[in-house]
Amino acid sequence: MNTSKEHALELFPRDVDALIAEIGLPAFAGKQVIDWIYKKQVTSVDEMTNISKEKRLLLEERLFFRRSKCLKTQKASDGTIKKLLSWDTGEKQTEAVMIPAKGRYTACVSSQVGCPVKCTFCASGIGGLEGSLDVGQIVEQVMALGANDITNIVFMGMGEPLSNYTAVTRAIRILNAPWGLGIGARKITVSTVGLPVAIEKLANFDIPVTLALSLHAPNDELRKELIPWARFSPIEDILKACSNYFDATGREITLEYLLLGGVNDRTAQAKELVGLCKTLRCNVNLIRYNEVAELDYVRPKTEQVRRFQEVLVKAGVNTHIRASRGRDISAACGQLKREYNQITTE
Ligand code: SF4
Known part of the structure; x- marks a missing residue:
């Protein structure tokens, strides 16, 4: 280049x-x-x-116009398409995914190469942070997935989007602008592990995107085991910032809760989660874990997922179980990259 x-x-x-x-x-x-x-x-x-x-x-x-090369494309039987993109010299690689569902085409994009947060259940975090993507690289992922078809964008790929705040918000301007890709603010979701200062800053950003908080645990003790960055901010501070986000934007917060079999999927933990949900305007997305070969976590049983959801619903919490997409390809974030590099270095 x-x-x-x-x-x-x-x-x-x-x-x-x-x-x-x-x-x-x-x-x-x-x-x-x-x-x-x-x-x-x-x-x-x-x-x-x-x-x-x-x-x-x-x-x-x-x-x-383009600085990525597509190293591999996987297509799942449900129509999900996952692309492994390499940047410039090829050493830096990220994943971008297109998920079709009921007339919607959602692009799941990465904000960084690898991830600094190193969640213990995530393939993207295993190698730590290799670098942050710039504005053009973020927009380019949407182009690689077929920008004209894309109706929704989620920053849920590799990386913590709020730790690459400037590039992510500038890219959002391009994705949202009528002269750019024209995707509505409500259809753009930024997913974060919860950086209170950055959430407050995003509350003042003039494009009111949907904010998703990756909570994954109903208390600080367990959360610190799953998400190393949880040690920087207690749940209470994060939820306060989320509440302020709701006040500033009128946008309900989505709480993402990844269910890990036997770890955070117990009924008592669902009850604890209800307590947190009562403190802000939110809805809950329950996600069943997709196994990663190198990690010990297991996918929760269907019955347990239903029980967990029931507790929330009975308490009046708007709760959905997110459909597992692309299960017959490397569905977990960061998994395709790891598999590709293992195969090509063998
Ligand atoms: S789950 Fe998200 S924040 Fe955690 S390591 Fe993976 S990419 Fe990073």
């Missing part, structure tokens, strides 16, 4: 306007170039046929 060039997928209209003024194109060409980038999703300047050949050559010197 020529580093003197800019990634087209991180440009705002004002950046394009400045660029075309510099190379001597008329002001109206700014909108044309933005359309080529985000609406028509060209992958080269050469495709911008309403711009003269001479000016295209000048633009070519300043822009590039």
Whole structure:
């Protein structure tokens, strides 16, 4: 990659306007170039046929369109598509997933390479953090999944999105803008393990996205065992920040609760979770664990999942069991990357 060039997928209209003024194109060409980038999703300047050949050559010197290579694509029998993308030299790899469901096409994107949080149940966290993705790399994942079809975006791939706050929020602007991909704020979800200061900052961000908190345990003691970063912030502080997020945006918080067999799926733990749910406007998403070869956790039994849900529902908590998608491919986040690299280094 020529580093003197800019990634087209991180440009705002004002950046394009400045660029075309510099190379001597008329002001109206700014909108044309933005359309080529985000609406028509060209992958080269050469495709911008309403711009003269001479000016295209000048633009070519300043822009590039893609920096990822797709190393592997997996397609599950339920239509879920998972892509392993490598960046630049190939050492940095992330996963992006497209999940189709009832007329919705959800892109699950990564915000970092690896993850600094190192949750004990997660394949993405095993190697720790290898780097953060920039704005263009985040937007590019949506393009790789077929941007025109995508209706929803969730930041639930590799990484902790709020620890890459600036790039993630700038990418959200592009994904949300009418001149960009035009995806509504309600259809964009940022999922976090809970960084209170960053949640408060996001509450003041002018695009009120859906906030999902990866809670996974009903008390601090167990949470610290599962999520190492839980030692930085007690649940009480995180829920307070989430409450403030609701007050500022009017958006109900989604509490994500990954059910790990025999660890956090007991009825008593469901009752404890009810207590937390009563402190804020929220709904609960129960997720059944997908096994990861190197880790000892097991998928909870269907019966236990139902019992857990029943406790919440009886207490008046809006609770859903998230359908397991892509079970016949490497469904857990970070798993495809690990499998691919094990195979190619064997
Ligand atoms: S579950 Fe999320 S926050 Fe935890 S290690 Fe995996 S990617 Fe990071």
